[in-house]
Amino acid sequence: MIEIVPRAYQVEQIAAIDKRWRLGEKRTLISAPTGVGKTIVFVLIAKTALGNGRRTVVLVNSDELVWQAVQKFEEVGIVAGVVKQQQNDWHMDIVVASVQTIRRRLNLIPPNAFDLVVVDECHFANAESYRKVMEHFKDRYFLGVSATLFRGDGQSLAKAGWQSIAHIYTIDQALKDGWLVPPVAYRIQTQTDLRDEGDLEDSSGNIRKAVEQRINNKARNKLIVDSWLNCSWDRSTVGFCAGISHVYDLANAFRARGIDARPIEGGMPLELRRQTLRAHKQGEFPVLLNFGILTHGYDDPRLSSVIMARPIGSKPLFIQCVGRGLRPCEDIGKTDCLVLDFVDVCADKSLVTTPDVVQLCQDIKDVEAGKLPEPVRRVRQPRQTREARQPVQSRQAGVCQTLGEHPMLVEPATREQRRVLYEKLKKELAWSDSAARNAAFNPEMTKAEIPKFLSRAKFGMEAASNYE
Numbered sequence: 001m002i003e004i005v006p007r008a009y010q011v012e013q014i015a016a017i018d019k020r021w022r023l024g025e026k027r028t029l030i031s032a033p034t035g036v037g038k039t040i041v042f043v044l045i046a047k048t049a050l051g052n053g054r055r056t057v058v059l060v061n062s063d064e065l066v067w068q069a070v071q072k073f074e075e076v077g078i079v080a081g082v083v084k085q086q087q088n089d090w091h092m093d094i095v096v097a098s099v100q101t102i103r104r105r106l107n108l109i110p111p112n113a114f115d116l117v118v119v120d121e122c123h124f125a126n127a128e129s130y131r132k133v134m135e136h137f138k139d140r141y142f143l144g145v146s147a148t149l150f151r152g153d154g155q156s157l158a159k160a161g162w163q164s165i166a167h168i169y170t171i172d173q174a175l176k177d178g179w180l181v182p183p184v185a186y187r188i189q190t191q192t193d194l195r196d197e198g199d200l201e202d203s204s205g206n207i208r209k210a211v212e213q214r215i216n217n218k219a220r221n222k223l224i225v226d227s228w229l230n231c232s233w234d235r236s237t238v239g240f241c242a243g244i245s246h247v248y249d250l251a252n253a254f255r256a257r258g259i260d261a262r263p264i265e266g267g268m269p270l271e272l273r274r275q276t277l278r279a280h281k282q283g284e285f286p287v288l289l290n291f292g293i294l295t296h297g298y299d300d301p302r303l304s305s306v307i308m309a310r311p312i313g314s315k316p317l318f319i320q321c322v323g324r325g326l327r328p329c330e331d332i333g334k335t336d337c338l339v340l341d342f343v344d345v346c347a348d349k350s351l352v353t354t355p356d357v358v359q360l361c362q363d364i365k366d367v368e369a370g371k372l373p374e375p376v377r378r379v380r381q382p383r384q385t386r387e388a389r390q391p392v393q394s395r396q397a398g399v400c401q402t403l404g405e406h407p408m409l410v411e412p413a414t415r416e417q418r419r420v421l422y423e424k425l426k427k428e429l430a431w432s433d434s435a436a437r438n439a440a441f442n443p444e445m446t447k448a449e450i451p452k453f454l455s456r457a458k459f460g461m462e463a464a465s466n467y468e
Helices: 008-022 038-051 063-075 099-108 128-136 171-177 209-215 218-231 244-255 270-281 315-323 383-388 415-427 433-440 449-467
Strands: 027-031 056-060 081-084 094-098 116-120 141-146 164-168 183-193 236-240 261-265 287-291 303-308 337-345 363-367 401-403 406-408
Touching: 008 027, 008 038, 008 164, 038 056, 038 063, 038 116, 038 141, 056 063, 056 099, 063 081, 063 094, 063 270, 081 099, 094 099, 099 128, 116 128, 183 218, 209 244, 218 244, 218 303, 218 337, 244 261, 244 287, 244 415, 261 270, 270 287, 303 315, 415 433, 415 449
Parallel strands: 027 141, 027 164, 056 094, 056 116, 081 094, 116 141, 183 337, 183 363, 236 287, 236 303, 261 287, 303 337
Antiparallel strands: 401 406
């Protein structure tokens, strides 16, 4: 068990929350930037409530946030129950629940089962799934926490019944206080022209498919890889992509240069997603490219470079993405976070780039279209590119083997190839859904391996049939 001593601003937050509740405002909010310990605040409040015989449920919206909260409770000596998928520990004194799961089980849980309801990432609370759960526990005390209390669609959080904002700790203040490292940004102009595309994002803030197809081109992806090699090759990096095809194609563009980059997106099997995140945190590969997964709930202080490979129309979302890399890390001597912001030619004036958060990114370097950022010179050379020039045995997807003097990429299978394999395993070979999914979406499955894998699978089925 770790004795957690709250920081000065966390003490202020806890006092401000208590004051609002004592004034009779049962639903109050706090806001603090990514990486400064919002989870610690509600863990300490729940621990105090437990000491007074009161129960708490924490509502989260992703697998990563479930286990992040459970781990924080463990650090203060509390075993939290989980309501997610097959787990249904709602009877425990402190519970971390997936909103998507608990909303389907409300008929099993009395409305007065908990005294305190914590809503993590509460800017999502206007969604029907959240509102249904909050309505079920409507007479309880509520605490909402978020890095941003402003929604991209302009809707007020009062719509979900929130009564007050107890405390706001700004990202500027966190930078001044030294709880975050400053970002250093390159705003890199691409030659991708989106001026005839109109709105780039849909109503949910996702890039429209037609726009993704324009963005996901070889020249732009090459610019991203070249810029990373010039500036961030020795930094643990996370990238934000425009869509599923983009996340796979950009990963392959890195891998073609001998850089072990791996994609992560919501369609991957959950266990493979966890394995990929775990491997990146442990430093097994340098570049993690994501679509729709890591804008919240990913806690890795080693991250010191962020690739903004997609346009963004929301300032809070932009800051949340950049915030992934702002946590300090004394273990690696981290002093800043390098942001590579790729800016296309477009007519949409609502898009956010680094100058729009100039108070956040105090050091901004503009790079003209057709040029690369100046190389950041260091004593040693990038390990990945040097290894890619050496003859090596093929160990897994993404490792290069050589044919004479010419490197040949061991290409990972594309998402479409994996989908076709998944369907064939299920329909033609009668594999179970989980077995087919785990095989098809295995990160080590390569383009060349798919036909061989199918042949072996069919041979195995025929051999088993003959044996019977």
